[in-house]
Amino acid sequence: xxxxxxxxxxxxxxxxxxxxxxxxxxxxxxxxxxxxxxxxxxxxxxxxxxxxxxxxxxxxxxxxxxxxxxxxxxxxxxxxxxxxxxxxxxxxxxxxxxxxxxxxxxxxxxxxxxxx
Amino acid sequence: xxxxxxxxxxxxxxxxxxxxxxxxxxxxxxxxxxxxxxxxxxxxxxxxxxxxxxxxxxxxxxxxxxxxxxxxxxxxxxxxxxxxxxxxxxxxxxxxxxxxxxxxxxxxxxxxxxxxxxxxxxxxxxxxxxxxxxxxxxxxxxxxxxxxxxxxxxxxxxxxxxxxxxxxxxxxxxxxxxxxxxxxxxxxxxxxxxxxxxxxxxxxxxxxxxxxxxxxxxxxxxxxxxxxxxxxxxxxxxxxxxxxxxxxxxxxxxxxxxxxxxxxxxxxxxxxxxxxxxxxxxxxxxxxxxxxxxxxxxxxxxxxxxxxxxxxxxxxxxxxxxxxxxxxxxxxxxxxxxxxxxxxxxxxxxxxxxxxxxxxxxxxxxxxxxxxxxxxxxxxxxxxxxxxxxxxxxxxxxxx
Numbered sequence: 001x002x003x004x005x006x007x008x009x010x011x012x013x014x015x016x017x018x019x020x021x022x023x024x025x026x027x028x029x030x031x032x033x034x035x036x037x038x039x040x041x042x043x044x045x046x047x048x049x050x051x052x053x054x055x056x057x058x059x060x061x062x063x064x065x066x067x068x069x070x071x072x073x074x075x076x077x078x079x080x081x082x083x084x085x086x087x088x089x090x091x092x093x094x095x096x097x098x099x100x101x102x103x104x105x106x107x108x109x110x111x112x113x114x115x116x
Numbered sequence: 117x118x119x120x121x122x123x124x125x126x127x128x129x130x131x132x133x134x135x136x137x138x139x140x141x142x143x144x145x146x147x148x149x150x151x152x153x154x155x156x157x158x159x160x161x162x163x164x165x166x167x168x169x170x171x172x173x174x175x176x177x178x179x180x181x182x183x184x185x186x187x188x189x190x191x192x193x194x195x196x197x198x199x200x201x202x203x204x205x206x207x208x209x210x211x212x213x214x215x216x217x218x219x220x221x222x223x224x225x226x227x228x229x230x231x232x233x234x235x236x237x238x239x240x241x242x243x244x245x246x247x248x249x250x251x252x253x254x255x256x257x258x259x260x261x262x263x264x265x266x267x268x269x270x271x272x273x274x275x276x277x278x279x280x281x282x283x284x285x286x287x288x289x290x291x292x293x294x295x296x297x298x299x300x301x302x303x304x305x306x307x308x309x310x311x312x313x314x315x316x317x318x319x320x321x322x323x324x325x326x327x328x329x330x331x332x333x334x335x336x337x338x339x340x341x342x343x344x345x346x347x348x349x350x351x352x353x354x355x356x357x358x359x360x361x362x363x364x365x366x367x368x369x370x371x372x373x374x375x376x377x378x379x380x381x382x383x384x385x386x387x388x389x390x391x392x393x394x395x396x397x398x399x400x401x402x403x404x405x406x407x408x409x410x411x412x413x414x415x416x417x418x419x420x421x422x423x424x425x426x427x428x429x430x431x432x433x434x435x436x437x438x439x440x441x442x443x444x445x446x447x448x449x450x451x452x453x454x455x456x457x458x459x460x461x462x463x464x465x466x467x468x469x470x471x472x473x474x475x476x477x478x479x480x481x482x483x484x485x486x487x488x489x490x491x492x493x494x495x496x497x498x499x500x501x502x503x504x505x506x507x508x509x510x511x512x513x514x515x516x
Contacts, residue, residue, distance in 0.1 A: 007267040007276070011260040014508045021362055021504050022253040022497070028354055029246040036346050 069093065135177040139414035147172035147409075150307075159314035163287065163405050167310060170213065170409025182217065182410045185210035217407040220295055220302070225404040226288035227372040232397025233288070233499070234352070234376025235389045237467065241492040243347050244340040248459070248490075250443060252497025255463025256505045257439025258283030262432035269424055274298050277509035279425055282309045283432025284502030285316065285464040291408060292369060293506045297513060303411035304422040308429035313466045319430070320437050320473050324461050327441045332448060333481040335456040337490045348381040359504065365514060366507030373499065436464045440494065462491035465498035 070090055078085040128134060150168035154161040174182050187196040188205040196204035219225040242248055259280045266276035274297035281293045282305060290309040294302040312319065325333075352374035360367045379389035444460025458478050462470040471491035478487040 003267050004264070007264040010273070010512065011264055014263075014505065014512070015256065015260045017508050018256050018501060018504050019250075019253045021359060022249045022501060024358065024362075025355060025500070026246040026249050028358060029243055029249075029351070032347060032350055032354060033243070033246075036344060036350075040344075 130178070132177040132179075137177075137414060139418045140175045140177060142418060143175040143412065143414045144172060147175065150311075153314070160310055162401055163310050164314060166402055166405025167307065167409035170406035171307075171412045172409075173406075174213065174410040174413050179211070181211040182213045182407075182413065183211045184214050213407050213410040216403050217410065219400075219403055220291065220407050220411075221299065223292055223295055223368065225400050226292035226295075227368040228400045229288040229397060229404065230369050230503075231372040231376040232392045232394075232400070233467070234373040234378075235380045235393035236397075237373075237377055237380075237496055237499070238492070239348060239351055239377060239381075239496055240343040241340060241489050242496050243343045243351060245490070245493045247447070248493030249497040249500070250447070251440050251460045251463040251494035252465075252499075252501035253463075254443035254460065255436045255440035255465075255494070255498050256284060256501050258432040258434065258436030258464075259502070259505050261435050262428050265431060266428055269428070271421075272298075273513045275301055277513055278305055279428050280432055281502065281506055281509070282312065282425075282429035283436040283464070284498070284505060285309070285313050285433055285436065285466040285470065286499060286502040287313060288404075289369060289465075289502050289506050291404070293509060296510060296515070300416070301421075301425065302408065303413075303417055304425040305429075306408040307412060308426045311426075312429055312433045313469065316464070316466045316469045317473050317476070319433060320461050320464075320470065321477050323434060323437045324441055324458055324473075324477050327438065328445065328457050330481055332445065332457050333478060334485065335448065335453055336482070336485050337454065337456055337459075337487065340489055340493075345381070345383075349378070352377045352381070355500070359500075359507075363504060363507035363511060365510040366503055369503045369506065370500070373503065433464065437461045440464065440498075456485075456487055456490070459487055459491040459494050462495040463498045463501065465495065465502045467495050467499060468492065470498070471495040 070093060073093055074085050074088055074090050077090075078088055081088075147168045150164055150171065153159045154164035154168060173179055185206050186208040188207045189195065190197050199205050259282075261280075262283050263276045263280035266279045267273070271279060278290070278294040278298040278301055281290050284290070287306065287309045291302065291306050294305045298305075356371055356374045359370055376389075376392050379385050379392055440460035440463035441457055442460070443463075444455060444457030447455045447460075448457050456478060458474045459471075462474045464470050471488055471494075474491035475486070475488040478485045
Protein backbone atom coordinates (compact mmCIF):
# COMPACT_ATOMS: atom_id res chain seq x y z
CA UNK A 1 0.00 0.00 0.00
CA UNK A 2 1.30 3.45 -0.82
CA UNK A 3 2.21 5.82 1.98
CA UNK A 4 -0.68 8.12 1.09
CA UNK A 5 -3.32 5.39 1.16
CA UNK A 6 -1.90 3.91 4.34
CA UNK A 7 -1.78 7.23 6.17
CA UNK A 8 -5.28 8.13 4.92
CA UNK A 9 -6.58 4.91 6.42
CA UNK A 10 -4.75 5.55 9.68
CA UNK A 11 -6.21 9.06 9.82
CA UNK A 12 -9.71 7.82 9.16
CA UNK A 13 -9.47 5.14 11.83
CA UNK A 14 -7.91 7.46 14.42
CA UNK A 15 -10.36 10.29 13.78
CA UNK A 16 -13.30 7.89 14.02
CA UNK A 17 -12.03 6.47 17.32
CA UNK A 18 -11.63 9.97 18.78
CA UNK A 19 -15.18 10.88 17.73
CA UNK A 20 -16.59 7.62 19.05
CA UNK A 21 -14.88 7.98 22.44
CA UNK A 22 -16.11 11.54 22.80
CA UNK A 23 -19.65 10.61 21.66
CA UNK A 24 -19.70 7.88 24.31
CA UNK A 25 -18.62 10.55 26.82
CA UNK A 26 -21.51 12.79 25.71
CA UNK A 27 -23.97 9.98 26.42
CA UNK A 28 -22.33 9.31 29.77
CA UNK A 29 -22.66 12.98 30.70
CA UNK A 30 -26.30 13.11 29.63
CA UNK A 31 -27.05 9.88 31.47
CA UNK A 32 -25.30 11.17 34.57
CA UNK A 33 -27.35 14.38 34.44
CA UNK A 34 -30.55 12.36 33.95
CA UNK A 35 -29.82 10.08 36.92
CA UNK A 36 -28.96 12.97 39.24
CA UNK A 37 -32.11 14.84 38.18
CA UNK A 38 -34.18 11.72 38.92
CA UNK A 39 -32.63 11.32 42.35
CA UNK A 40 -33.23 15.00 43.08
CA UNK A 41 -36.85 14.82 41.96
CA UNK A 42 -37.46 11.80 44.22
CA UNK A 43 -35.91 13.78 47.07
CA UNK A 44 -38.09 16.80 46.21
CA UNK A 45 -41.26 14.72 46.30
CA UNK A 46 -40.59 13.81 49.91
CA UNK A 47 -40.23 17.42 50.98
CA UNK A 48 -43.72 18.83 50.08
CA UNK A 49 -45.28 17.32 53.23
CA UNK A 50 -42.98 19.55 55.28
CA UNK A 51 -43.80 22.56 53.11
CA UNK A 52 -47.54 22.06 53.66
CA UNK A 53 -46.98 21.92 57.37
CA UNK A 54 -45.16 25.23 57.25
CA UNK A 55 -47.90 26.78 55.17
CA UNK A 56 -50.59 25.64 57.60
CA UNK A 57 -48.59 27.04 60.45
CA UNK A 58 -48.32 30.32 58.64
CA UNK A 59 -52.03 30.51 58.04
CA UNK A 60 -52.77 30.01 61.70
CA UNK A 61 -50.10 32.50 62.53
CA UNK A 62 -51.69 35.13 60.27
CA UNK A 63 -55.13 34.42 61.65
CA UNK A 64 -54.07 35.22 65.21
CA UNK A 65 -55.51 38.15 67.06
CA UNK A 66 -53.95 41.47 66.06
CA UNK A 67 -53.62 42.61 69.65
CA UNK A 68 -51.71 39.56 70.61
CA UNK A 69 -49.41 40.08 67.63
CA UNK A 70 -48.80 43.70 68.63
CA UNK A 71 -47.99 42.61 72.18
CA UNK A 72 -45.56 39.96 71.00
CA UNK A 73 -43.78 42.29 68.59
CA UNK A 74 -43.55 45.06 71.22
CA UNK A 75 -42.10 42.61 73.70
CA UNK A 76 -39.60 41.36 71.15
CA UNK A 77 -38.45 44.89 70.32
CA UNK A 78 -38.18 45.74 74.01
CA UNK A 79 -36.11 42.63 74.65
CA UNK A 80 -33.86 43.32 71.71
CA UNK A 81 -33.29 46.96 72.71
CA UNK A 82 -33.03 46.18 76.42
CA UNK A 83 -35.64 48.80 77.34
CA UNK A 84 -38.98 48.37 79.19
CA UNK A 85 -41.95 47.77 76.91
CA UNK A 86 -43.76 50.73 78.46
CA UNK A 87 -41.20 53.12 76.93
CA UNK A 88 -42.08 51.95 73.40
CA UNK A 89 -45.01 53.05 71.31
CA UNK A 90 -45.91 50.74 68.46
CA UNK A 91 -47.58 52.90 65.84
CA UNK A 92 -47.99 50.44 63.04
CA UNK A 93 -47.00 46.93 62.04
CA UNK A 94 -46.47 46.15 58.39
CA UNK A 95 -45.48 42.96 56.66
CA UNK A 96 -42.22 44.03 55.05
CA UNK A 97 -41.53 41.35 52.51
CA UNK A 98 -44.51 39.37 51.34
CA UNK A 99 -42.48 37.79 48.56
CA UNK A 100 -40.45 35.72 51.02
CA UNK A 101 -40.23 32.14 49.89
CA UNK A 102 -41.80 29.80 52.39
CA UNK A 103 -38.55 27.88 52.81
CA UNK A 104 -36.83 31.07 53.95
CA UNK A 105 -39.55 31.65 56.52
CA UNK A 106 -39.29 28.07 57.63
CA UNK A 107 -35.53 28.37 57.97
CA UNK A 108 -35.82 31.59 59.93
CA UNK A 109 -38.39 30.08 62.24
CA UNK A 110 -36.18 27.06 62.77
CA UNK A 111 -33.29 29.33 63.70
CA UNK A 112 -35.43 31.21 66.21
CA UNK A 113 -36.84 28.00 67.66
CA UNK A 114 -33.39 26.58 68.16
CA UNK A 115 -32.46 29.58 70.32
CA UNK A 116 -35.42 29.42 72.69
CA UNK B 117 55.51 36.97 33.60
CA UNK B 118 55.29 33.84 31.47
CA UNK B 119 53.05 32.23 34.03
CA UNK B 120 50.59 35.12 33.87
CA UNK B 121 50.54 35.01 30.06
CA UNK B 122 50.13 31.23 30.05
CA UNK B 123 47.27 31.45 32.50
CA UNK B 124 45.45 33.94 30.27
CA UNK B 125 46.14 31.87 27.17
CA UNK B 126 44.79 28.77 28.92
CA UNK B 127 41.72 30.67 30.10
CA UNK B 128 41.10 31.84 26.54
CA UNK B 129 41.52 28.31 25.17
CA UNK B 130 39.05 26.92 27.73
CA UNK B 131 36.51 29.68 27.19
CA UNK B 132 33.50 29.34 24.95
CA UNK B 133 34.70 32.04 22.55
CA UNK B 134 37.16 29.77 20.80
CA UNK B 135 34.90 26.71 20.72
CA UNK B 136 31.64 28.27 19.63
CA UNK B 137 30.19 27.15 16.30
CA UNK B 138 28.05 29.22 13.94
CA UNK B 139 25.09 26.91 14.65
CA UNK B 140 25.38 27.67 18.34
CA UNK B 141 25.43 31.39 17.57
CA UNK B 142 22.19 30.96 15.60
CA UNK B 143 20.62 29.03 18.48
CA UNK B 144 21.66 31.68 20.98
CA UNK B 145 20.06 34.30 18.73
CA UNK B 146 16.84 32.23 18.53
CA UNK B 147 16.86 31.86 22.32
CA UNK B 148 17.20 35.63 22.69
CA UNK B 149 14.27 36.21 20.29
CA UNK B 150 12.15 33.78 22.33
CA UNK B 151 13.20 35.56 25.53
CA UNK B 152 12.14 38.84 23.93
CA UNK B 153 8.75 37.37 22.96
CA UNK B 154 8.27 36.00 26.47
CA UNK B 155 9.32 39.11 28.39
CA UNK B 156 8.30 42.01 26.16
CA UNK B 157 5.38 40.54 24.22
CA UNK B 158 4.33 38.26 27.11
CA UNK B 159 3.60 35.30 24.82
CA UNK B 160 3.08 32.33 27.18
CA UNK B 161 5.93 33.67 29.35
CA UNK B 162 5.51 30.97 32.01
CA UNK B 163 6.79 28.39 29.56
CA UNK B 164 8.55 30.33 26.87
CA UNK B 165 10.93 31.98 29.32
CA UNK B 166 12.34 28.78 30.88
CA UNK B 167 12.38 27.06 27.46
CA UNK B 168 14.33 29.93 25.92
CA UNK B 169 16.78 30.07 28.82
CA UNK B 170 17.33 26.32 28.72
CA UNK B 171 18.01 26.68 25.00
CA UNK B 172 20.46 29.49 25.70
CA UNK B 173 22.39 27.58 28.37
CA UNK B 174 22.73 24.36 26.41
CA UNK B 175 24.13 26.16 23.38
CA UNK B 176 26.89 27.92 25.27
CA UNK B 177 29.95 25.78 24.51
CA UNK B 178 31.59 23.96 27.39
CA UNK B 179 28.60 24.26 29.71
CA UNK B 180 27.99 20.48 29.47
CA UNK B 181 24.77 21.15 31.31
CA UNK B 182 22.92 18.47 29.38
CA UNK B 183 25.79 15.96 29.25
CA UNK B 184 24.96 12.43 30.40
CA UNK B 185 27.08 10.90 33.17
CA UNK B 186 30.17 8.94 32.13
CA UNK B 187 30.89 5.52 33.57
CA UNK B 188 34.14 3.63 34.15
CA UNK B 189 34.53 1.08 31.36
CA UNK B 190 36.53 -2.12 31.58
CA UNK B 191 38.99 -1.91 28.61
CA UNK B 192 39.06 -5.69 28.28
CA UNK B 193 35.30 -6.27 27.96
CA UNK B 194 34.17 -2.79 26.91
CA UNK B 195 31.39 -2.99 29.53
CA UNK B 196 30.77 -0.62 32.43
CA UNK B 197 32.49 -1.57 35.70
CA UNK B 198 29.96 -2.32 38.45
CA UNK B 199 30.35 -1.60 42.17
CA UNK B 200 29.51 -4.08 44.95
CA UNK B 201 25.80 -3.12 44.70
CA UNK B 202 25.74 -3.82 40.97
CA UNK B 203 25.59 -0.14 39.95
CA UNK B 204 27.90 1.22 37.23
CA UNK B 205 30.85 3.17 38.65
CA UNK B 206 30.56 6.83 37.68
CA UNK B 207 33.64 8.48 36.17
CA UNK B 208 32.06 11.88 35.78
CA UNK B 209 28.59 12.92 36.90
CA UNK B 210 26.19 14.32 34.29
CA UNK B 211 25.07 17.92 33.83
CA UNK B 212 22.29 19.34 35.99
CA UNK B 213 19.75 19.44 33.18
CA UNK B 214 20.49 15.85 32.18
CA UNK B 215 19.20 14.67 35.55
CA UNK B 216 16.20 17.00 35.44
CA UNK B 217 15.51 15.80 31.90
CA UNK B 218 14.87 12.28 33.18
CA UNK B 219 11.44 13.58 34.23
CA UNK B 220 10.69 14.24 30.57
CA UNK B 221 12.32 11.09 29.28
CA UNK B 222 10.49 8.93 31.80
CA UNK B 223 7.20 10.78 31.14
CA UNK B 224 6.88 12.10 34.68
CA UNK B 225 6.42 15.83 34.08
CA UNK B 226 3.58 16.00 31.52
CA UNK B 227 1.10 14.01 33.67
CA UNK B 228 2.04 16.13 36.72
CA UNK B 229 1.36 19.27 34.68
CA UNK B 230 -2.00 17.74 33.83
CA UNK B 231 -2.66 17.22 37.54
CA UNK B 232 -2.38 20.97 38.01
CA UNK B 233 -4.37 21.73 34.85
CA UNK B 234 -7.14 19.45 36.15
CA UNK B 235 -7.16 21.28 39.48
CA UNK B 236 -7.52 24.58 37.62
CA UNK B 237 -10.21 23.42 35.18
CA UNK B 238 -13.92 23.82 35.67
CA UNK B 239 -15.74 21.19 33.65
CA UNK B 240 -19.06 22.93 34.42
CA UNK B 241 -19.53 24.53 30.96
CA UNK B 242 -18.83 21.17 29.32
CA UNK B 243 -21.26 19.33 31.60
CA UNK B 244 -23.88 22.00 30.93
CA UNK B 245 -23.53 21.46 27.20
CA UNK B 246 -22.12 17.97 26.52
CA UNK B 247 -22.43 18.34 22.74
CA UNK B 248 -19.49 20.75 22.86
CA UNK B 249 -17.35 17.61 23.16
CA UNK B 250 -17.99 17.16 19.44
CA UNK B 251 -16.27 20.48 18.79
CA UNK B 252 -13.32 19.24 20.84
CA UNK B 253 -13.18 16.18 18.58
CA UNK B 254 -13.53 18.15 15.33
CA UNK B 255 -10.65 20.38 16.36
CA UNK B 256 -8.37 17.34 16.14
CA UNK B 257 -8.74 17.54 12.34
CA UNK B 258 -5.36 19.22 12.02
CA UNK B 259 -3.69 16.54 14.11
CA UNK B 260 -4.68 13.78 11.74
CA UNK B 261 -4.32 15.62 8.42
CA UNK B 262 -0.85 16.74 9.45
CA UNK B 263 -0.07 13.12 10.17
CA UNK B 264 -0.69 12.45 6.47
CA UNK B 265 1.44 15.46 5.47
CA UNK B 266 4.33 14.36 7.67
CA UNK B 267 4.18 10.81 6.32
CA UNK B 268 4.38 12.18 2.79
CA UNK B 269 7.47 14.14 3.84
CA UNK B 270 9.13 10.84 4.79
CA UNK B 271 8.71 11.04 8.53
CA UNK B 272 8.03 7.67 10.17
CA UNK B 273 4.59 6.82 11.59
CA UNK B 274 5.88 7.58 15.09
CA UNK B 275 7.44 10.90 14.13
CA UNK B 276 4.37 11.91 12.09
CA UNK B 277 2.11 11.23 15.08
CA UNK B 278 4.25 13.35 17.39
CA UNK B 279 4.36 16.19 14.82
CA UNK B 280 0.60 16.00 14.15
CA UNK B 281 -0.29 16.35 17.83
CA UNK B 282 1.10 19.92 17.74
CA UNK B 283 -2.28 20.72 16.10
CA UNK B 284 -3.97 19.95 19.39
CA UNK B 285 -2.22 23.03 20.85
CA UNK B 286 -1.55 21.11 24.04
CA UNK B 287 2.08 21.39 25.13
CA UNK B 288 2.23 18.63 27.78
CA UNK B 289 0.47 16.12 25.50
CA UNK B 290 2.81 16.98 22.62
CA UNK B 291 5.85 16.45 24.86
CA UNK B 292 4.39 13.25 26.29
CA UNK B 293 3.75 11.77 22.86
CA UNK B 294 7.06 12.95 21.42
CA UNK B 295 9.04 11.45 24.30
CA UNK B 296 7.26 8.13 23.81
CA UNK B 297 7.26 7.95 20.01
CA UNK B 298 9.98 10.25 18.68
CA UNK B 299 12.36 11.39 21.45
CA UNK B 300 14.80 12.69 18.84
CA UNK B 301 12.27 15.35 17.81
CA UNK B 302 11.20 16.49 21.25
CA UNK B 303 13.04 19.84 21.06
CA UNK B 304 11.55 21.16 17.81
CA UNK B 305 8.10 19.73 18.66
CA UNK B 306 7.98 21.37 22.09
CA UNK B 307 9.21 24.70 20.76
CA UNK B 308 6.65 24.59 17.90
CA UNK B 309 3.78 23.51 20.20
CA UNK B 310 4.40 26.23 22.76
CA UNK B 311 5.05 28.90 20.13
CA UNK B 312 1.74 28.20 18.42
CA UNK B 313 -0.08 28.08 21.76
CA UNK B 314 1.35 31.52 22.41
CA UNK B 315 0.32 32.71 18.96
CA UNK B 316 -3.33 31.59 19.26
CA UNK B 317 -4.65 35.20 19.29
CA UNK B 318 -2.77 35.93 16.08
CA UNK B 319 -3.32 32.71 14.10
CA UNK B 320 -6.97 31.95 14.87
CA UNK B 321 -9.00 35.15 14.28
CA UNK B 322 -8.37 35.47 10.48
CA UNK B 323 -9.39 31.83 9.98
CA UNK B 324 -12.49 32.29 12.14
CA UNK B 325 -13.55 35.40 10.25
CA UNK B 326 -12.91 33.83 6.85
CA UNK B 327 -15.14 30.84 7.62
CA UNK B 328 -18.09 32.61 9.25
CA UNK B 329 -20.59 35.27 8.17
CA UNK B 330 -21.17 38.40 10.31
CA UNK B 331 -24.68 37.08 11.09
CA UNK B 332 -23.25 33.85 12.45
CA UNK B 333 -20.71 35.72 14.55
CA UNK B 334 -23.53 37.78 16.09
CA UNK B 335 -25.46 34.77 17.37
CA UNK B 336 -26.09 35.03 21.11
CA UNK B 337 -26.21 31.77 22.98
CA UNK B 338 -28.21 32.54 26.12
CA UNK B 339 -27.26 31.37 29.56
CA UNK B 340 -25.95 27.93 30.43
CA UNK B 341 -27.59 25.80 33.09
CA UNK B 342 -26.05 25.51 36.53
CA UNK B 343 -24.26 22.24 37.05
CA UNK B 344 -24.70 20.56 40.41
CA UNK B 345 -21.78 19.70 42.66
CA UNK B 346 -22.67 16.01 42.40
CA UNK B 347 -22.31 16.05 38.62
CA UNK B 348 -18.94 17.77 38.85
CA UNK B 349 -17.68 15.19 41.34
CA UNK B 350 -18.97 12.14 39.49
CA UNK B 351 -17.71 13.33 36.07
CA UNK B 352 -13.93 12.88 36.59
CA UNK B 353 -14.45 9.46 38.16
CA UNK B 354 -16.70 8.19 35.37
CA UNK B 355 -14.50 9.62 32.60
CA UNK B 356 -11.38 8.03 34.09
CA UNK B 357 -12.98 4.60 34.37
CA UNK B 358 -14.48 4.70 30.91
CA UNK B 359 -11.71 6.28 28.85
CA UNK B 360 -8.91 4.32 30.51
CA UNK B 361 -10.84 1.11 29.90
CA UNK B 362 -11.09 2.04 26.21
CA UNK B 363 -7.58 3.49 25.83
CA UNK B 364 -5.29 2.24 28.64
CA UNK B 365 -2.29 4.08 27.18
CA UNK B 366 -3.86 7.44 28.04
CA UNK B 367 -4.10 6.57 31.78
CA UNK B 368 -1.18 8.73 33.03
CA UNK B 369 -2.38 11.89 31.23
CA UNK B 370 -6.12 11.61 31.61
CA UNK B 371 -5.89 10.00 35.04
CA UNK B 372 -3.83 12.90 36.39
CA UNK B 373 -6.10 15.47 34.72
CA UNK B 374 -9.16 13.94 36.32
CA UNK B 375 -7.47 13.41 39.70
CA UNK B 376 -6.56 17.10 39.77
CA UNK B 377 -10.15 17.96 38.90
CA UNK B 378 -11.46 15.67 41.63
CA UNK B 379 -9.16 17.43 44.13
CA UNK B 380 -10.86 20.66 43.11
CA UNK B 381 -14.47 19.54 42.95
CA UNK B 382 -14.59 17.18 45.94
CA UNK B 383 -14.01 20.13 48.26
CA UNK B 384 -12.47 17.88 50.92
CA UNK B 385 -8.80 18.19 49.91
CA UNK B 386 -8.39 21.92 49.40
CA UNK B 387 -4.74 21.73 50.44
CA UNK B 388 -3.93 19.15 47.77
CA UNK B 389 -5.91 21.08 45.17
CA UNK B 390 -4.04 24.24 46.10
CA UNK B 391 -0.65 22.52 45.85
CA UNK B 392 -1.49 20.89 42.51
CA UNK B 393 -2.63 24.12 40.87
CA UNK B 394 0.05 26.37 42.34
CA UNK B 395 3.27 25.07 43.89
CA UNK B 396 3.51 21.73 42.11
CA UNK B 397 2.62 22.91 38.62
CA UNK B 398 5.02 25.84 38.99
CA UNK B 399 7.92 23.61 40.03
CA UNK B 400 7.24 21.13 37.23
CA UNK B 401 6.87 23.97 34.73
CA UNK B 402 10.36 25.20 35.60
CA UNK B 403 11.88 21.71 35.22
CA UNK B 404 9.92 20.93 32.06
CA UNK B 405 10.57 24.27 30.40
CA UNK B 406 14.29 24.34 31.13
CA UNK B 407 14.99 20.77 30.09
CA UNK B 408 12.81 20.84 26.98
CA UNK B 409 14.61 24.01 25.94
CA UNK B 410 17.88 22.24 26.65
CA UNK B 411 17.02 19.50 24.16
CA UNK B 412 17.25 22.13 21.42
CA UNK B 413 21.01 21.98 20.99
CA UNK B 414 22.43 23.36 17.78
CA UNK B 415 23.44 20.02 16.26
CA UNK B 416 19.93 18.61 16.60
CA UNK B 417 17.92 21.75 16.05
CA UNK B 418 19.54 23.35 13.02
CA UNK B 419 18.43 20.84 10.45
CA UNK B 420 15.95 21.04 7.55
CA UNK B 421 13.54 18.79 9.40
CA UNK B 422 13.13 21.38 12.19
CA UNK B 423 11.83 23.88 9.66
CA UNK B 424 9.53 21.19 8.30
CA UNK B 425 8.21 20.44 11.79
CA UNK B 426 7.58 24.11 12.48
CA UNK B 427 5.76 24.49 9.13
CA UNK B 428 3.76 21.29 9.67
CA UNK B 429 2.88 22.45 13.19
CA UNK B 430 1.43 25.70 11.83
CA UNK B 431 -0.51 23.72 9.23
CA UNK B 432 -1.82 21.36 11.93
CA UNK B 433 -2.83 24.16 14.21
CA UNK B 434 -4.63 26.12 11.48
CA UNK B 435 -6.49 23.06 10.25
CA UNK B 436 -7.61 22.21 13.78
CA UNK B 437 -9.12 25.68 14.02
CA UNK B 438 -10.81 25.10 10.64
CA UNK B 439 -12.20 21.74 11.84
CA UNK B 440 -13.67 23.27 14.99
CA UNK B 441 -15.26 26.24 13.21
CA UNK B 442 -16.71 24.07 10.41
CA UNK B 443 -18.36 21.69 12.86
CA UNK B 444 -19.56 24.76 14.77
CA UNK B 445 -21.22 25.95 11.54
CA UNK B 446 -22.81 22.56 11.03
CA UNK B 447 -24.13 22.52 14.59
CA UNK B 448 -25.40 26.07 14.05
CA UNK B 449 -27.40 24.86 11.02
CA UNK B 450 -28.73 21.78 12.81
CA UNK B 451 -29.83 23.72 15.90
CA UNK B 452 -31.32 26.45 13.67
CA UNK B 453 -28.97 29.17 14.79
CA UNK B 454 -28.65 28.39 18.50
CA UNK B 455 -24.89 27.78 18.41
CA UNK B 456 -22.37 30.45 17.49
CA UNK B 457 -19.76 28.77 15.21
CA UNK B 458 -17.03 30.90 16.78
CA UNK B 459 -16.96 28.64 19.83
CA UNK B 460 -15.76 25.81 17.55
CA UNK B 461 -12.28 27.29 17.27
CA UNK B 462 -11.92 26.92 21.05
CA UNK B 463 -11.85 23.16 20.47
CA UNK B 464 -8.06 23.39 20.22
CA UNK B 465 -6.95 22.88 23.77
CA UNK B 466 -4.94 26.02 24.53
CA UNK B 467 -6.88 26.72 27.75
CA UNK B 468 -8.18 29.38 28.29
CA UNK B 469 -6.54 31.38 25.50
CA UNK B 470 -8.60 29.83 22.66
CA UNK B 471 -11.87 30.47 24.52
CA UNK B 472 -10.83 34.07 25.05
CA UNK B 473 -10.18 34.43 21.32
CA UNK B 474 -13.75 33.21 20.58
CA UNK B 475 -15.04 35.82 23.03
CA UNK B 476 -12.97 38.64 21.51
CA UNK B 477 -13.87 37.82 17.88
CA UNK B 478 -17.56 37.55 18.86
CA UNK B 479 -17.46 40.90 20.64
CA UNK B 480 -15.88 42.60 17.66
CA UNK B 481 -19.13 41.88 15.81
CA UNK B 482 -21.51 42.43 18.73
CA UNK B 483 -20.02 44.07 21.85
CA UNK B 484 -22.86 42.75 24.00
CA UNK B 485 -22.24 39.13 23.12
CA UNK B 486 -20.65 36.94 25.81
CA UNK B 487 -19.33 33.69 24.40
CA UNK B 488 -16.60 32.98 26.95
CA UNK B 489 -18.46 30.45 29.09
CA UNK B 490 -19.89 28.74 26.02
CA UNK B 491 -16.41 28.54 24.50
CA UNK B 492 -14.96 27.02 27.68
CA UNK B 493 -16.98 23.85 26.95
CA UNK B 494 -15.22 23.05 23.64
CA UNK B 495 -11.96 24.33 25.13
CA UNK B 496 -11.81 21.76 27.93
CA UNK B 497 -13.29 19.20 25.52
CA UNK B 498 -10.22 19.91 23.36
CA UNK B 499 -7.92 18.88 26.23
CA UNK B 500 -9.76 15.55 26.50
CA UNK B 501 -9.87 15.24 22.68
CA UNK B 502 -6.12 15.77 22.29
CA UNK B 503 -5.38 13.33 25.11
CA UNK B 504 -7.60 10.74 23.43
CA UNK B 505 -5.93 11.39 20.05
CA UNK B 506 -2.53 10.88 21.70
CA UNK B 507 -3.83 7.66 23.25
CA UNK B 508 -4.96 6.40 19.84
CA UNK B 509 -1.53 7.15 18.32
CA UNK B 510 0.18 5.42 21.23
CA UNK B 511 -2.05 2.39 20.85
CA UNK B 512 -1.27 2.19 17.13
CA UNK B 513 2.41 3.09 17.01
CA UNK B 514 3.64 2.94 20.59
CA UNK B 515 6.14 0.45 21.95
CA UNK B 516 4.43 -2.90 22.27
